[in-house]
Amino acid sequence: MKRAVFLGLKLQRNSCGWISKRNLKTSIMDHGPPVSWDDIAGVEFAKATIKEIVVWPMLRPDIFTGLRGPPKGILLFGPPGTGKTLIGKCIACQSGATFFSISASSLTSKWVGEGEKMVRALFAVARCQQPAVIFIDEIDSLLSQRGEGEHESSRRIKTEFLVQLDGATTSSEDRILVVGATNRPQEIDEAARRRLVKRLYIPLPEGSARKQIVTRLMAKEHCSLNEEEIKLIVQKTDGFSGADMTQLCREASLGPIRSLQSMDIATITPEQVRPISFLDFESALRTVRPSVSPKDLELYETWNRTQQDLQFQPKMSFITLCNSATTQQFDCQEHNFTKYRKLHRNRA
């Protein structure tokens, strides 16, 4: 979901050069259809963690006080098209919060000289609409590491963002959560990264998640796929992202129309359109390829491992641990849990 276009098109400056809060509210407040946890296939570990540390505290601020209080900033990182935006929106929907969505690159590129005002206005509007979730796509372009070549305006935007985030963190009144999403986590400034206290890897979907995406999308269509054929599609789509899977289903759904090519489109009746078949998926697979290269994937996996070393999960309950859906997720938590026990043994 690319919000840069969304923001660029709709946000206006008035004649005095001020950014209208009303414009901001109508432009980046998301009014799209609600998203539920079931709409997001896979990523069980991330979903369970987010529910426990973010959604429940936002729903019940009276019992999630003190150490149980929610973080003010989290980071979702991973390959493109894996559902990071969906998760951001789902957090807002499930916690009854207002959802603001903005692309960081639009702040730095389109609003040169105005970016910091935009950031201030964004937090001010969010404060009036609490509880609020501010989703910042491509957050790496807002919080990239300081370098000699860093543009003065980018530096000011970043500073303003950190000031606002710190303000939200120190104020117990503010019920604002910043969700940053990035495909380039390694480029985020260390100081900024530390403020996004929870960093969650959103990986490519495993077989069961890919199956869920195809099954759910095809359930709404006139389709003849059987279990065996769905299994074959899942086998052939190893390495596909959620967005790639959606694109594959779209491409396959055009098959029945293409097979009527000899007919005049104006005279075709809906009854003449045959169901989507496995053959349509086979030909779609010739054009839709995985968008994430194995090399890039390796970079994400490596960065994820370094983060796990930095932030293991002592807060995870054993029940949550046992409820983990996939072996990989279990392994990841098991790793953290073992580490936690080891550390405690050493301390004792």
Ligand SMILES: Nc1ncnc2c1ncn2[C@@H]1O[C@H](COP(=O)(O)OP(=O)(O)OP(=O)(O)O)[C@@H](O)[C@H]1O
């Ligand atoms: N886990 C998933 N379950 C169901 N659908 C998914 C999933 N991941 C991606 N999709 C599909 O792909 C589309 C794009 O996903 P989304 O924008 O959330 O990805 P993203 O990780 O934010 O991508 P980017 O990093 O490019 O911004 C979604 O609207 C949805 O149709």
